[in-house]
Amino acid sequence: MDDVLTDKSENINYLTENEHNGPLLDGESELSFELRQPFHMKEYHWHQQIEVNVLYKGTLEYSFNNASVCIEGGQLALFWAVTPHRVNKTSEDAVMGIINIPLNVFLSWPLPQEFVQQVMNGGVISTHNTGIISHAENHRWMASYHENHEIRNHIVQEEVFLMLRRLCSYDYQVEMFSFLRDITLRHANDTGYKNVQLMLDYIANNHNKDIKVEDIAAYVRLHPKYAMSLFKNMLSVSIKQYLIIMRINHAKVLLSNTRNPIKNIATNSGFRYPSSFFAAFKNHTGITPQEFREQSQQFSMHGV
Template sequence: MDESFTDPQDNHNAPADHDGPLLEGEATLSFELRRPFYMPEYHWHQQIEVNILYQGTLTYTFNHTDVLIESGQLALFWAVTPHRVRKTSDDALMGIINIPLNMFLSWPLPQEFVQQIMNGGAISATHADVISFAENQRWMATYREGHQIRNQIVQEEIFLMLRRLCSYNYDVEMFSFMRDTALHHTHYTGYKNVQLILDYIANHHNQDIKVEDIAAHVKLHPKYAMSLFKNMLSVSIRQYLIIMRINHAKVLLSNTRHPIKNIAIHSGFKYPSSFFAAFKSHTGMTPQAFRAQSQQQKTA
């Protein structure tokens, strides 16, 4: 195994804790390969975090609950969940992939998997059949080159890595991404309301709901609910609702022969025309083209 990795001393020890909105500098895919280090405080950020432990052990703490990650395992979670490394062995070596939330939500991954992640799930699995050390190194080196086409290929390969992960058995532990009251975080109520909004959208996105319905469910004024959600997640309630509906439609397009107009309605779009416009804007292709591409990938 190549021992070239980022030394923790080059990272100025643990990352700085956040206080307030989580989103600055988190819009691009990023990679690390380094020794994990003890974090005295919780931290959180908006990205989907993938940790691959190549050797050694480490113990993560999610809101006061310990999770042991051993050599040969990967862990994946939405990093708005407060987390810190509580313990690590001297020989631990870890690959880290931070996936922007919008990128993750744009991929046609199984709906159950996406909802588990978006509702506070920490996925763990054996990584040997999912991602290799050599792949991790190649992705990191390629992204440093900044070549647009090759970067796009890396993004597609990471999507396929997650699809591969979903095809295997994996474990999931559910955590609240709310800051526990014991953390004395001033935004506790705001995060609690955002989680309630996410839960409601996860369970009702394929129905004819509006922002007003979502705000009423959490007993907030619609304008305040929209401002709170956008400030904390850097995506509007409407955008997130559309993303969830389009992902629902992608699954149906890939795995059923239902007419596209029916899929639009079953995904929560009131009018097929609004579905076609949103799908094309979000994915860059029509629903018909997406279905044809999915069928080609299955037969390739």
């Protein structure tokens, strides 16, 4: 079989830390907003954005890979929309705000490590919307984005980020779902999608170690080239990009919560060289690790 790791002597280095000449993730940098009555969906769908649904009134039932999640008026649900999902049932009086956050924007924000990992590993976050976002605020964001004013759009992005920080300060529930797309949904190779989930699990547990794409592929007994293709086709993110993102998020926690020297944080986050850590961090977040540390300290002092 061409997907089995057959040639162990092949010395391939697909994860070169010096390859950081541009953003880690391509894609749209714009958020999108809707405010409407939800509707029943006959078919599952999926996309790459982080989806935030705020149900202001009524009831709604989702299906995630044939498992149900119900929310009521006053609740919020957030998930990475690569998980196949659809609205299964909704009441006639339901009103919902929808915010789609580009993956590269979501992963550039200094959110708590645990929260980010829960979302990136298939978690559906739900909580009562107690002061997190109002109907009026949702409407204002949507109206502002339709104006296409660069400065105001940037302010809205910052406000959405602060909304998520506020969400993280409350108690919330997490239900974990598999990214696997059911074979009946897409006639896909079911074993292939299970292997992607195994790769995600391996990266979650080992991203702060000196692992390479070959190690990840070997864990699921796949040839590295096949593993990379499978992962990218499923998640629209390469293994290298995803691994570096997880390492940077790990570093963000250490930068925010410790006074450890930055060069030690680089090593403890899985980067072999401090220089490659600095380059990756700056390209991904737009600021240096020291600037991030100073900003996170300001957030801690002033709160949200």
